[in-house]
Structure formats: structure tokens, C-alpha cells
Amino acid sequence: MNNWLSTLLTLVSGSAAWEGIKFFYPNISREIKAYKEAHKNLYESIDPILKAADELYGKLISIANEDFSTFTNRGLSNSKDIDLNRKYVYYLFSQFLAQLEYIRMKSQYSSISKIKKGRELLKFIETYESRHF
DSSP states (O other): OHHHHHHHHHHHHHHHHHHHHHHHHHHHHHHHHHHHHHHHHHHHHHHHHHHHHHHHHHHHHHHHHTTTTTTSSTTOOOHHHHHHHHHHHHHHHHHHHHHHHHHHHHHTTTTGGGSHHHHHHHHHHHHHHSTTO
């Protein structure tokens, strides 16, 4: 009798566990896919942002080392060189901002906010786009 009760209890608990797994598996699977998609979106988008930021940083450091003489009328008599230099800096800023905007269009920030590095990137973007910056 005890053996029969044990077998019945095992059968019922196993069936209940299996039904529980079947019930929760789609939700768990969906969360795992969303997490993988967030990683994919972030790491596909972060490389162009870093490259644009690095190029912009390098140019700004170069201009700062020259005491902004190539950016203003001091030190250069040719206004065409000054205009080209300014346009190139504007181009670098717009390239950087375009990469940030690309993330917004591609992911709407919802997918990348699920991972820690994505949240840090979003905090940076919010700070960069704020009026106080």
C-alpha cells in the first residue's frame, strides 16, 4: 500500500512539475531572447559610437594643443583653412550625434536598457542631450 501511494504521489508531482515547466517556459524563453537581442544591439552600436567619439576627441585635443589658433582667426591668414577646419569639427560632432541617434532609431532604448552597460550608455546620452550640459 505504501509503495502504491509513493508511486501515485510521484506521478502526480511529476505531472504538475511538467505542466508548470510548459506554462512558464515561453516567458523564460522570451526573456532570454530579449536579453540576447539587447546584447547584440548594444555591441553592434557601441563600436561606431566609440570610433566617432575617439576621432572627435583627437581633433579637439589637437585644436586645444594649438590653442585654438586653427579654429579662430589668430595665427592663420587664410580664412579658407579656418572654414575647412571648422566644418571638419562640425562634421565630427554631427557624426557622433548621428551614431547616438542611430541607437534610438534602432532599439528605441528599450532593449539596451535591460543590461548594465546599456543603462550606462543611456545615462551618458541623457546627460549629453540635457540642456544643462
